[in-house]
Amino acid sequence: MNAPGLGLADVLEAAARIRPFAHRTPLLTSASFDARVGARVWFKCEGFQRVGAFKFRGATNAVRALGDAEAARGVLTHSSGNHAQALALAARQRGIPCWVVMPRDAPAVKRAAVEGYGATVVPCEPTLAAREATARAVGAETGAVFIHPYDDPRVVAGQGTAALELLEDAPEPLDVLVVPVGGGGLASGTCLVAHGLRPELVVLGAEPAGADDARRSLAAGRRLAQEDPRTVADGLRTELSDLTFSILRAHLAEVVAVPDAETLGAMRWLTQRLKILIEPSSAVAVAALEARREAVAGRRVGVILSGANVDLSLLAG
Amino acid sequence: MNAPGLGLADVLEAAARIRPFAHRTPLLTSASFDARVGARVWFKCEGFQRVGAFKFRGATNAVRALGDAEAARGVLTHSSGNHAQALALAARQRGIPCWVVMPRDAPAVKRAAVEGYGATVVPCEPTLAAREATARAVGAETGAVFIHPYDDPRVVAGQGTAALELLEDAPEPLDVLVVPVGGGGLASGTCLVAHGLRPELVVLGAEPAGADDARRSLAAGRRLAQEDPRTVADGLRTELSDLTFSILRAHLAEVVAVPDAETLGAMRWLTQRLKILIEPSSAVAVAALEARREAVAGRRVGVILSGANVDLSLLAG
Numbered sequence: 001m002n003a004p005g006l007g008l009a010d011v012l013e014a015a016a017r018i019r020p021f022a023h024r025t026p027l028l029t030s031a032s033f034d035a036r037v038g039a040r041v042w043f044k045c046e047g048f049q050r051v052g053a054f055k056f057r058g059a060t061n062a063v064r065a066l067g068d069a070e071a072a073r074g075v076l077t078h079s080s081g082n083h084a085q086a087l088a089l090a091a092r093q094r095g096i097p098c099w100v101v102m103p104r105d106a107p108a109v110k111r112a113a114v115e116g117y118g119a120t121v122v123p124c125e126p127t128l129a130a131r132e133a134t135a136r137a138v139g140a141e142t143g144a145v146f147i148h149p150y151d152d153p154r155v156v157a158g159q160g161t162a163a164l165e166l167l168e169d170a171p172e173p174l175d176v177l178v179v180p181v182g183g184g185g186l187a188s189g190t191c192l193v194a195h196g197l198r199p200e201l202v203v204l205g206a207e208p209a210g211a212d213d214a215r216r217s218l219a220a221g222r223r224l225a226q227e228d229p230r231t232v233a234d235g236l237r238t239e240l241s242d243l244t245f246s247i248l249r250a251h252l253a254e255v256v257a258v259p260d261a262e263t264l265g266a267m268r269w270l271t272q273r274l275k276i277l278i279e280p281s282s283a284v285a286v287a288a289l290e291a292r293r294e295a296v297a298g299r300r301v302g303v304i305l306s307g308a309n310v311d312l313s314l315l316a317g
Numbered sequence: 318m319n320a321p322g323l324g325l326a327d328v329l330e331a332a333a334r335i336r337p338f339a340h341r342t343p344l345l346t347s348a349s350f351d352a353r354v355g356a357r358v359w360f361k362c363e364g365f366q367r368v369g370a371f372k373f374r375g376a377t378n379a380v381r382a383l384g385d386a387e388a389a390r391g392v393l394t395h396s397s398g399n400h401a402q403a404l405a406l407a408a409r410q411r412g413i414p415c416w417v418v419m420p421r422d423a424p425a426v427k428r429a430a431v432e433g434y435g436a437t438v439v440p441c442e443p444t445l446a447a448r449e450a451t452a453r454a455v456g457a458e459t460g461a462v463f464i465h466p467y468d469d470p471r472v473v474a475g476q477g478t479a480a481l482e483l484l485e486d487a488p489e490p491l492d493v494l495v496v497p498v499g500g501g502g503l504a505s506g507t508c509l510v511a512h513g514l515r516p517e518l519v520v521l522g523a524e525p526a527g528a529d530d531a532r533r534s535l536a537a538g539r540r541l542a543q544e545d546p547r548t549v550a551d552g553l554r555t556e557l558s559d560l561t562f563s564i565l566r567a568h569l570a571e572v573v574a575v576p577d578a579e580t581l582g583a584m585r586w587l588t589q590r591l592k593i594l595i596e597p598s599s600a601v602a603v604a605a606l607e608a609r610r611e612a613v614a615g616r617r618v619g620v621i622l623s624g625a626n627v628d629l630s631l632l633a634g
Contacts, residue, residue, distance in 0.1 A: 047592045048592060052592060268629060271594065271629065272594075272629065275364040275369060275593055275594045275625035276592055276593050276594065277588065277589075277593065277594070312585060312588065312589065312632040312633055313633040315629040315632050315633065316629055316630040316632065316633035317629065317630075
């Protein structure tokens with residue numbers, strides 16, 4: 001049902017591979033959140049991961065899985081988000097070059113962040129076609145290995161290490177995991193871990209109502225596109241790939257779609273309780289859990305707070 | 318030079334006493350902040366302490382130091398800040414009553430927080446005279462023990478445990494500690510630890526320019542009042558007591574006064590790097606360190622981030 005051969009063993013291998021480079025992020029709890037949802041909840045705080053998001057796990061696994069000759073040519077991606085920074089840092093740590101294709105209209109701060117990690121930004125027109133054509137051209141010229149943000153088994157296996165640590169560090173066996181779904185890399189890695197370690201574990205996906213291609217795709221039984229995504233959760237505007245769709249279809253119990261207003265409310269409420277920054281893409285998982293509070297009553301729940309790269313103006317409400 | 322007998326031994330005793338009840342808060346580092354100030358800095362994150370601030374240490378030490386008969390009558394304070402919540406929680410944990418005298422015009426959210434920890438709020442007119450008279454009346458009626466927010470050796474010793482943990486947990490011996498100064502409880506406890514453990518350690522106090530009674534008092538050699546404090550750092554509007562002034566005069570290297578604009582700038586900058594909430598009273602210490610970057614160049618510095626109870630609207634800038 002998965003990509004050929006992709007499973008828990010790949011996540012365990014990724015965990016060993018990235019251990020010297022990635023942080024083991026902490027779990028936090030909130031008695032007031034537990035009271036709010038009537039469950040016992042452990043939050044896996046990936047905002048304390050390098051570059052402020054889980055993306056560093058998958059990027060590092062991909063970069064470190066390359067053979068020396070292949071790696072020496074460098075790596076390449078197209079992204080203006082956390083994956084770009086994650087790949088840039090992972091490449092710098094290995095001492096290899098990195099190219100990032102980024103739309104000309106990407107925020108200057110994102111370009112600066114990637115360049116700050118030593119990568120070369122290659123601007124392109126702000127269309128998917130231009131992005132892919134530019135990436136192909138850079139790849140042909142440099143020989144760099146293309147590392148997709150989520151449509152890559154090495155990336156999926158790396159993202160799964162967050163759930164692995166969550167299950168290892170939670171003081172009790174968990175009944176439910178809640179994870180945000182964008183391109184599906186983190187959710188797929190989480191599914192591989194849950195299926196391999198505790199098949200009875202219920203994995204809930206969380207999506208913005210304005211970018212709910214995973215919910216629609218699972219309902220339709222085939223992968224549907226995400227046209228014109230509209231959500232404040234900028235990390236979740238992408239659509240599934242065939243790889244991530246196949247894994248989610250096999251293992252995900254449900255995808256809960258939540259309106260942005262609930263996401264922002266959950267983000268502000270939990271930020272003040274946990275005292276940490278929580279980006280909207282993470283708060284979607286919190287809001288989804290709140291929406292399913294009857295189903296999780298009395299259960300032990302793990303929530304992956306995927307990152308902390310939030311525009312502070314969103315916190316003011 | 319200190320209050321009779323008050324010293325490191327009291328802090329060590331407090332550490333043992335509060336250990337079952339208080340969190341050992343984490344240290345965080347930021348490579349980009351280190352580069353910004355040219356020093357190596359460890360942040361002691363008291364925002365993760367119970368009630369979101371170091372105040373729980375002193376309140377717990379005071380409550381737990383009481384004999385059973387004395388404790389049974391309960392405890393009492395006047396405060397609308399973190400100390401009130403801290404004392405309420407410490408009392409509830411010991412199973413004794415707690416009264417908090419609070420001005421009628423205190424924000425409803427602060428009253429609700431104290432009541433949420435099971436304490437009884439006694440409203441009074443918003444003047445110092447009314448506050449003290451009401452507290453005396455409640456004490457006379459109930460027999461409750463008054464626990465001042467900082468003018469109390471048990472509270473000072475308890476606050477010192479934050480610096481003790483910081484020195485124990487930092488991977489290298491520190492050269493400098495930076496601590497905010499309001500009433501001086503945290504700064505005094507920090508001085509006791511520094512003097513007792515490493516007399517060569519330089520302790521810098523940090524104050525808002527709009528509430529700089531400690532800086533003026535140390536310069537004058539006598540305790541001066543703080544009239545009309547004006548600062549966004551609401552935890553630092555109070556003035557020193559004779560107790561805290563005597564300790565700071567003996568041990569503090571300098572008090573650095575910083576304008577609110579620098580405090581808010583430091584708060585927003587560091588919040589985005591550390592990914593945690595930092596209240597303005599804590600950011601004052603960060604801004605003070607930035608103001609003394611030439612003096613601390615190349616040194617190993619500990620900064621006590623005293624709490625995380627920040628109005629999120631302040632983060633937006």
